[in-house]
Amino acid sequence: QVQLVESGGGSVQAGGSLRLSCAASGFTASRLCMGWFRQAPGKEREAVALIHSTDETTYADSVKGRFTISKGSNKYTSYLQMNSLKPEDTGIYFCAAQGRMYCPFAATTYNYWGQGTQVTVSS
Secondary structure, three states: OOEEEEEEOEEEEOOOOEEEEEEEEOOOOOOEEEEEEEEOOOOOOEEEEEEEOOOOEEEOHHHOOOEEEEEOOOOOEEEEEEOOOOHHHOEEEEEEEEEOOOOOOOHHHOOEEOOOEEEEEEO
16 A cells, blocks of 8 residues: 655744655555645645656756755655745645656646645745
8 A cells, every 4th residue: 555654844934944754655666756746725736846766856946946855765755855945835745656757747647645744934
């Protein structure tokens, strides 16, 4: 059974930092894409950062230079280090995973999701 468990998140002031973690289990795919998405109230879920088991990474333009996605010692754990946070980064952050040869940005292409963790950045 596939499961994604997130941890981290919380409330910080603008300019602060947070780190999110995601542990995936139950996957058998040799090529795995793990990513972080976020959803603000009234908005669609959007991709923030993606990492493939080949170590290729992709970032949304809005977070480039501020967020860093990385893998743990195995391809089934991912981290999102968020620095220089802005109020517009506020939202629920979801971990997602999918066995694929590449990492698409569209949330609809991911079948497996974590429960979400709240990130609130105050000005």
